[in-house]
Amino acid sequence: MLEHMKLIHILHCIYIGFISIDCGLRNSSSYNDSATGLWFDPDDGYVEGGMRKQISQKFMADPFNEQQKTLMSFPDGSRNCYTLPSTIGKKYLLRATFTYGNYDGLNKTLDGSLFLFGLHIGVNSWEAVNLTNWDHTSILWKELLTVAPSNSLSVCLVNLGSGIPFISSLELRPLEDTMYPFVNTSVSISLLARTRFGNVADSITRYPTDNYDRIWESDSTSYPGVILSTTNKVESLPGNNFFNIPSVIMQNALTVDMNFSRSRIIITPPEGPNIDTKNMQLLPIFHFAEINGSNPNRRFDIYSAGELLFSDFSPSRFQVDSMHQNGRFLRNPNASFLLNKTVSSTLKPLINAFESYSLVRMDNLTTDSEDVNYMKEVKNHYNLTRVNWNGDPCSPREYSWEGLTCDYSKSNQNPRIVSVNLSASGLKGGLAVSLMNMVSLVYMDLSHNNLTGAIPDYQLKSLKILNLSNNQLVGPIPDSILRRFQAGLLELRFAVLYCAIR
Known part of the structure; x- marks a missing residue:
């Protein structure tokens, strides 16, 4: 009977489209929130990195709700993002909550120093989270009404140098399309x-x-x-x-x-x-x-x-x-x-x-969606865990991914990736086809890695410099690459490359 009731609650939450995340939850089990009857899930699969923490034991009896007891802390990287599934063009209520609870034993909210970090919705600044002189057990929540720009919504915590960002819970609630008619793709509103x-x-x-x-x-x-x-x-x-x-x-x-x-x-x-x-x-x-x-x-x-x-x-x-x-x-x-x-x-x-x-x-433009997908494929293909490879690859500019150069020259168009430098990045295995699918890519440096196998027959229409030196690639250079090289359209760097030019 208990399992049957749990299934009913879960199916109801799926039906109404609610996503409820208890950030930093230490076990992998969802639970029913007694106050709302909603099911909360751990944040596995929604975020990369971070450290699971819980509030000080002395405050465990005080929280207003269960979500305040745990949190996810982000001591590494300037920007760390949660990615939530959404429907493009759909209006949502998005809520993030924060309870410090002296989880680190440093008394940061009451030590007299500034404790503040940034909160972004996708590539745009949402608000600052200011916990200066904030009571250890008090809950702070930020709420935004917004339109999903794609099939996912990103919520990013940004380190501004005045305290380690953390988050206690994250909630996404769909709204009717007719509600809050002034909210659109260009305008979001913060509560x-x-x-x-x-x-x-x-x-x-x-x-x-x-x-x-x-x-x-x-x-x-x-x-x-x-x-x-x-x-x-x-x-x-x-x-x-x-x-x-x-x-x-x-x-x-x-x-x-x-x-x-x-x-x-x-x-x-x-x-x-x-x-x-x-x-x-x-x-x-x-x-x-x-x-x-x-x-x-x-x-x-x-x-x-x-x-x-x-x-x-x-x-x-x-x-x-x-x-x-x-x-x-x-x-x-x-x-x-x-x-x-x-x-x-x-x-x-x-x-x-x-x-x-x-x-x-919502003025900042996201990176071209195809480039984003290709870079995600590269990231997964090579299991890359770079600290700042989080959120949008190019936007905003100050948080662009290390090793990428983006083109922002067309102010009314999405930025495109024009350069990828993954030299000495510990890459292993074959060349990822996704790298060569980016139509604006001009420069690519994959040197000093452990890449193996043959070079795929890429159609490199925009690429001008390709550095594959100091790898273990084998076999002939494909005709499409060779023709561009012979026509003076492509500079190839091949040191310690086991291949033949036919």
Whole structure:
């Protein structure tokens, strides 16, 4: 029976497309998370390198969830990437969590020094993970809404010289294509705040209440805030499926006591070292539903840093109104928003839920997909374990793979690999055909290795220099290579090569 129930849970997770990874999990078994009912897997097969760690034994009883107990640490390399399967063009919610737990015994988050590393989504910078003065057992999460550029999504941890990167868990959740319509291949958004208002028992609301496993933090503000609630179902307006807010979240709201002198609600961002709104471009989304049982007269204006966003707004009764600026990002240094009662309104403002995001530009282009696939084949063929051969081979430039030279001259096109230098890299076996399939390759140096066998009959249309010296290759040089050499189109280097020129 237990195995049957486990199979049902696993099949359900596969059906809804969730990927849940407990990073650094020491055994190879998946487990069911008691809080969400979701199955979490170890990170085998999703990442190369890294060291499996667990938080200090003294904190083992404190974690909010099971995923906080272990982590994957990356002391080697400037960039280390997880690769998650995805569907090209599909929208996803991507969440990474971090709990330090003094796993290394160095007290790094509280020793007074800067503890910060980078987080990339593919080849683009997502955000910095700043754990300076962060409590050992507190969980920090970063969340991104993005569109998959290919059949995989990469999440990379980048060493910035101010602390060893690590990660506790990684979660991928598919969204409906109609949701968050301003998210596209050029624009992703990083979560700043997602709040539900009202008298809610749990501090966190997520799956299965929210089908997309968005995390909603609860805000039950004290006086002069007044909590409203209803048992009536609150539904989205017909045709409005942009956000799909659970009805149970919209059944609660916050307003202001009618006897209080002020008639406004101020929404402020969470505080912490990871919240730096001064340079952010913000996208607020306000979720409203009138849940007062009578026939109310409630009208208010919505402001951002003194700018009027929506005037004389009146929420619909028991229907969701989600108000946003159609993908317009705002400059709002304090990231605070004001709901102010109009003169003609009888009742004061209310709000049920709120989301705020910052802009993540997806400007950097990935390496040409064919070149990426060929280099992966070469990497697997020779079992290469170079520290920085992680993530995209060419992009961003500062993290390009050692031994590769890429062409970035065409700014609107994907970078191409034009040079491969694997000299003295311990290569063994035959020549990998993939190397010669890269149509932009101009220079290739495979000298001083232990390559054996014959030289394949490559069609080297772009290659100008080929160095195969100091290997154990045998047999004649193929006609296609020989003709290019004789025509002066290819420079061949053959020292200690056991072959014949016919």
